[in-house]
Amino acid sequence: MLRAFGLGVTLFAFWLALSGHYTPMLLGFGVGSCALVVYLSHRMGVIDEEGVPLHTTLRMLAYLPWLLKEILVANIVVAKVILSPDMQISPRMVSFRGSQRSDLGRAIYANSITLTPGTITTGVSGNDFEIHALRAADLETGEEQAMDVRCSRVEGN
Numbered sequence: 001m002l003r004a005f006g007l008g009v010t011l012f013a014f015w016l017a018l019s020g021h022y023t024p025m026l027l028g029f030g031v032g033s034c035a036l037v038v039y040l041s042h043r044m045g046v047i048d049e050e051g052v053p054l055h056t057t058l059r060m061l062a063y064l065p066w067l068l069k070e071i072l073v074a075n076i077v078v079a080k081v082i083l084s085p086d087m088q089i090s091p092r093m094v095s096f097r098g099s100q101r102s103d104l105g106r107a108i109y110a111n112s113i114t115l116t117p118g119t120i121t122t123g124v125s126g127n128d129f130e131i132h133a134l135r136a137a138d139l140e141t142g143e144e145q146a147m148d149v150r151c152s153r154v155e156g157n
Contacts, residue, residue, distance in 0.1 A: 003047045003048070003054060004038050004041075004042055004047050006054045007037075007038050007041060007047060008034050008035065008038045010054075011034040011037055011038070012030060012031065012034045015030045015033070015034060016030065053104055055156065056104070056154055056155065056156070059153060059154045059156070060154050063150055063151070063153070063154045066150060067112055067115070067150075070116055070143065070147070071115055071116055071117065074116045074117040074118050074119075074138075075117050077117075077118060077138070078117040078118045078134065081118075081134065081135065088135070089134055089135055090135055090136040090137070091132065091133065091134060091135075092132070092133050092135075092136045092139060093122070093130065093131070093132050093133075094130075094131050094133070094139055095128055095129070095130055095131075096128070096129045096130075096131055096144050096148075097127055097128055097129075098127045098128075098129055098148050098151075098152075099127070099148055099149070099152050100127065100148075100151060100152055100155055101152075101155065102155060104155060105151060105152065105154070105155030106124055106127070106129075108151050108154055108155065109129070109147065109148060109151040110124050110129060112147055112151060113129070113131055113144070113147065116143075116147075118133060118134040118135065118138055119131055119132065119133045119134070119138065120132050131144065
């Protein structure tokens, strides 16, 4: 029941942020639509630990600034590679073993890799991640290991 309430509050806060209208009628529509979504989610049985990961909220808020910094740094590196006259790329496919214990943790890790320019997760099988990198040098920095540890912390390991 607590997860359903948390889902409803989160949906309504998101609705308010996107709407920007605070008239009684529109607030009523927002509450009604959020209540309908929570009811349908409950009926479908998707309000569980992975469907509504409220337990990761604070850890995710601590992880996001680090991820945004990594995305910015990777953007600058990729821009330099693209704008350099000799375009020094050396694409590589590697397998990397993650330490996440749940599907949620693996999804956070795989998406974090893909969000970082110059790398993309092309496949996940259990805890084995197949990663494509634009430059081989990017794989030697240890960033995947640091990201793996941070994603495991978000997951609660």
